[in-house]
Amino acid sequence: MAEAKIQLPILRSVYQDLTKSEQRIADYITNHADEIMDKTIPELARNTNSAEITISRFCKKLGFSGLQGLKIALAAELSSAGDVRFQEIQKDDSYEQVAGKVFGSISEGLQDTLKILDYDAVDRAIAVLSRARRVAVYGFGNSATVCRDIETRFLRFGMLVQAYDDVSQQLTSASLLTGEDAVIAVSHSGSTLNLLKTVEVAKKSGAQVIVITSYAQSNLAKLGDIVLTGMGREVHYRSESVASRLIHMAITDVLYTGIAMGQPEKYRDNISKMRSVISSTRE
Known part of the structure; x- marks a missing residue:
């Protein structure tokens, strides 16, 4: 099974309300989390086929003052992710496996909420x-x-x-x-x-x-x-x-x-x- 992508809880909480261009930025960040730390606004704009102002607005929409704030939050998310692997339930799973995955998803959801709760x-x-x-x-x-x-x-x-x-x-x-x-x-x-x-x-x-x-x-x-x-x-x-x-x-x-x-x-x-x-x- 492929390793799940890390996604900031705050990205998940606003994703459906982002514009298509903003969703493209969010998808890129999710799929290239380890690379974002070294990216500048111009580089991120170029890689997502977006305007630089769109990157800045995207960061502010998520509640950050700019790209640096987003990077700090992403770094914290990556460091706390540890060895957690998000697993889908398969049709041949035992009930013990199903329980483990369901309980795990609840636990991860609670931890996500701790990070975004105001x-x-x-x-x-x-x-x-x-x-x-x-x-x-x-x-x-x-x-x-x-x-x-x-x-x-x-x-x-x-x-x-x-x-x-x-x-x-x-x-x-x-x-x-x-x-x-x-x-x-x-x-x-x-x-x-x-x-x-x-x-x-x-x-x-x-x-x-x-x-x-x-x-x-x-x-x-x-x-x-x-x-x-x-x-x-x-x-x-x-x-x-x-x-x-x-x-x-x-x-x-x-x-x-x-x-x-x-x-x-x-x-x-x-x-x-x-x-x-x-x-x-x-x-």
């Missing part, structure tokens, strides 16, 4: 959620499972929190929000039209919108007041969107833990009450 945004999201009068959580499909998990866990804080995966209910909820409320919108692609409409309505209502997505340049991300990006690794028989569901749950666990840390006594009291009531239903 921790200032995490801090702001925790602050918004901690003071919100109520929290509405919106998502469809695989993302709806993340939303239900958020509802179940955040309920432990005594929050008014509810998850919606029906478009009519989402729109109704969004129209009744106020500036005291918060929204968590979850979407792998960030391009689901019904979810975009719901978030637009929520913003018009004055609610603060926290977006959890895999694509930092998606239309949903552009609507968010706070954007948290995390992406899973795709393997054969298992889509990137399914992998990202677990990554997005991990991000919400960070938010959950941050809120709990900010109100430890209330959290412990609520957990104690919850366990006491639940234990009374058991024999």
Whole structure:
């Protein structure tokens, strides 16, 4: 099996929203990672059939001040990659091999997310959620499972929190929000039209919108007041969107833990009450 190419997590998180010329640059960097360190902007432009200004804009679109910043990030990625090999699932793999590859892709996705997660945004999201009068959580499909998990866990804080995966209910909820409320919108692609409409309505209502997505340049991300990006690794028989569901749950666990840390006594009291009531239903 051929060795997998190293790709910056940030390249993967924005790739689908890059222009064709920018994708050509991203592909070249992925396929020639070891050579990029010695390349100048003119050389990179020549090798990718691009204008020098396009190279500079590409670097800034990824959040770097220039090519040197991109090189530093790429060097860190290469040095931390070690001997990890990204492996596809084959039809004759044993279940032990399948488990190893699936668990490995989850682990790598989590490590990728650690590198691209905006921790200032995490801090702001925790602050918004901690003071919100109520929290509405919106998502469809695989993302709806993340939303239900958020509802179940955040309920432990005594929050008014509810998850919606029906478009009519989402729109109704969004129209009744106020500036005291918060929204968590979850979407792998960030391009689901019904979810975009719901978030637009929520913003018009004055609610603060926290977006959890895999694509930092998606239309949903552009609507968010706070954007948290995390992406899973795709393997054969298992889509990137399914992998990202677990990554997005991990991000919400960070938010959950941050809120709990900010109100430890209330959290412990609520957990104690919850366990006491639940234990009374058991024999």
